[in-house]
Amino acid sequence: MGFSGGSLAVFTALAPAGAVAFALTTMYLLVHRDTAAAVRDRMNHALIVPLAVAWAGFIASATHLGTPANALHAVEGIGRSPLSNEVAAVVAFLFAAGVYWLYTFKLTYSRRFANTLAVASVVACAAMVAMVALAYSVPTVPSWDTWHAPVNLGLAALVGGVSLGASIMRAFRPETGRWHACALKALPPLIVVLAGMMACHALFLTGISNNVASAADVVPSYVVSIVVFSALASTGWFMQRKSAKAAGLRACAVDVCGCVLVLSSVLVSRLPFYASYLSAGF
Template sequence: MHELPLVFFTVLAQASAGLLILSVIHQVISGKNASQSTLFKMGIAALVIVGIAGCSAILHLGRPFRAMNALFGAGRSPMSNEIISCAIYGGLLFVSLAVTYLRPQLKGLQLAARLLTAVAAVVLLILIPKVYTIETIPQWHTVFTPLQMVLAAFTAGGALALIWQPTRTNFLIMVIATIGSFLMTPSYMAHLSATAPAMLQKGMGFFDAKMALYCLALVMAVVSYKKKVLPMAACSGIVFILAELAGRIAFYDLWSIGM
């Protein structure tokens, strides 16, 4: 169970980043027609999710009060870069929400703050996988590691975005991310069979659970989009997060002792 806090941290941080990025894309596309109230609610949701992710990461530390030591590894330590980028993303997200709430008339400043936060979210999505592309762990040192983590941002984050913005763009991004994850799975399994067959065998239950939950979540997302049933969209987002958690447990078990 030692890696379980990292499971929640990585999945939730990526879901938050995906949700925020999609909200900003919608704002840029819609321009003045974008609902500031909706954008604010999505920002709050993204902040809460990344806040939970950050708390999960702290629980992984042997001595949580020494978390600030991560600053000393900035630039040379992938884990320090990951932690710092998450803190910057969360901080910018808070600032953008504060600007929206305190200065609702300053639309240009709000957009600039959200765009900067979206850039920080993209950086976070790039830096998290770099912690795990380790040459000495061949089952992790593969293109499938960053690919599955980036896709997670837009399966879970995309489904969550449909709660507030059931737009065609958000729906298509979520579907494409889900199909992309399905399509990479056979090649990913082949790679794991060649590099860590025993560990793969032990973790197949979690991989199978991920695929089954994907199917359920995708069906729920399609129904919610077609029928405009918002509670179904929320359920779809939750199930996608559960699917990514199952897959991430399997991912960590490829190196560590099984959870």
């Protein structure tokens, strides 16, 4: 499945989603600078959740390198290799986000410097999602070398990131009530657009072939993947929306389960992309 598709699917499902959720929560703190110090500290500490999700995706991606030593070769082509740019952008985000998160654990710290680190992490998030999305612009792989690839990955990052960000913000109501509500309202359109873009990619594959096979024949279950993605994502969103109107531990558990379903749906949306790997020739 092209460059160990399974591990890369996990990477592109979790790492960008974790980064977007981290950026979304951080942006709330940047905008609402009058948030009570105690709430601000708890929100900063809660950033370990999206950071851990991003790290889980990054670790999963390392499995397709064969041996850890190959990671050194991946950074040799920074500036000329999409893969190297991707690795550099991910490391830059994890570093910037990690430094910000750790800095906020100080008993007393400079709010101005913390805000600078927060802005740096948001910028690094945008760069990371962009570099990961563009990493598959490979002319020798016509089934991947299409505008559908970066758009689909960007939408997948938003679907997973908005869902995860909404779950984090739910824990801090009523402070984040408006942002939490906006995130849940934004999720259904994102799900619909991503499902539509997956369908566009599936249609695009019908015109791609080499001297051996057709790209569409390589992924005969693309339609099934779209249906499964839509079902999982919609169910997860519905669970998060229902739990938003309730309180208590049970409602929180429902929200978390809903978020897990959405993240699982994002993983499903990434699998057919890697399964569609078809080079220009032998």
